[in-house]
Amino acid sequence: MSVHTMEQAPAAKTFGATVLEASGVTMRFGGLTAVNNVDLTVHEGEIMGLIGPNGAGKTTFFNCLTGMYKPTEGEVKFLGTILPPKPRAVVKAGMARTFQNIRLFGNMTALENVMVGRYCRTNALALTSIIRGPKYRREEAESRRIAQELLDFVGLGHTAEHLARNLPYGDQRRLEIARALATDPKLILLDEPTAGMNPKETQQAKDLIFRIRDKGLAVVVIEHDMRFIFSLCDRVHCLVRGETLIEGSPQEVQSDHRVIEAYIGQPDADEEELVAEAHAHDHEPHTQPAQAAQPAPAPQAAQSPSDVIKEGQA
Numbered sequence: 001m002s003v004h005t006m007e008q009a010p011a012a013k014t015f016g017a018t019v020l021e022a023s024g025v026t027m028r029f030g031g032l033t034a035v036n037n038v039d040l041t042v043h044e045g046e047i048m049g050l051i052g053p054n055g056a057g058k059t060t061f062f063n064c065l066t067g068m069y070k071p072t073e074g075e076v077k078f079l080g081t082i083l084p085p086k087p088r089a090v091v092k093a094g095m096a097r098t099f100q101n102i103r104l105f106g107n108m109t110a111l112e113n114v115m116v117g118r119y120c121r122t123n124a125l126a127l128t129s130i131i132r133g134p135k136y137r138r139e140e141a142e143s144r145r146i147a148q149e150l151l152d153f154v155g156l157g158h159t160a161e162h163l164a165r166n167l168p169y170g171d172q173r174r175l176e177i178a179r180a181l182a183t184d185p186k187l188i189l190l191d192e193p194t195a196g197m198n199p200k201e202t203q204q205a206k207d208l209i210f211r212i213r214d215k216g217l218a219v220v221v222i223e224h225d226m227r228f229i230f231s232l233c234d235r236v237h238c239l240v241r242g243e244t245l246i247e248g249s250p251q252e253v254q255s256d257h258r259v260i261e262a263y264i265g266q267p268d269a270d271e272e273e274l275v276a277e278a279h280a281h282d283h284e285p286h287t288q289p290a291q292a293a294q295p296a297p298a299p300q301a302a303q304s305p306s307d308v309i310k311e312g313q314a
Ligand SMILES: Nc1ncnc2c1ncn2[C@@H]1O[C@H](COP(=O)(O)OP(=O)(O)OP(=O)(O)O)[C@@H](O)[C@H]1O
Pocket: 029, 032, 034, 052, 053, 054, 055, 056, 057, 058, 059, 060, 061, 100
């Protein structure tokens, strides 16, 4: 099996308008430059992967995009407008995210957690909420209906009345996605959505992200599981020590020497050979469509690009 027989994202397609355009984003903490001059453009209907070793600056970059940090330099344009570095304004503009460390309201039900996400889209004023007049009740009923639909969409419809803290870990991650979707975003940023998931849950998460993309949203996803990233994303952007190492198709990124080195250090002679072979296959015609259609083995825990390439040779 060559690297090409891996399960891949659907064939190249055209994407919609530019949703996100981050340019020259730099974030310094004192003497540490966590993100250095990073550009990222994402289009409607596109799934962009953001990879890089621990501490590469992935989450810090998300924090810059979502207004949690004001970048030291650079700008973030969303739907053609430079966003103020304020999380509420960013959410209202249509950018939603999930967190590497799950942030749910543990003592609220799953449904209530999703309803919280709706609040940025409701018009009820504080006073109407206190009086609980007809306008408030209408909006509350509508929020409840939409929240239940979103729970169904992520496969958690049956957990609506469960306390968030009692849900299994994988369900909590999906609940965070439902809450992010409740803000009615055009772009969703997912920070390690499959961390702690078993292979079946990881596959379900992948299907869910494809369904989110099919609704026309743009997706940026941070993950360490390379099989997941390379079979999900249209493009992949690799950060190392805060800087862009490469951005390209999954095929380009997974066979790039520097990406492998960034994850596991300098390649040994065997790896050099494997990578050379992977490149050689790049120029071969695809002559084994039946084999290519075979399902990929169940995903493992986090894999380095070289793991993927090695499996490709097995
Ligand atoms: N608020 C902060 N203050 C100071 N340093 C920070 C802060 N946030 C992040 N850093 C540093 O910035 C660097 C990048 O961290 P970041 O969390 O963005 O990496 P990451 O790529 O998301 O890593 P991981 O894969 O482990 O989640 C690290 O050296 C980290 O210690």
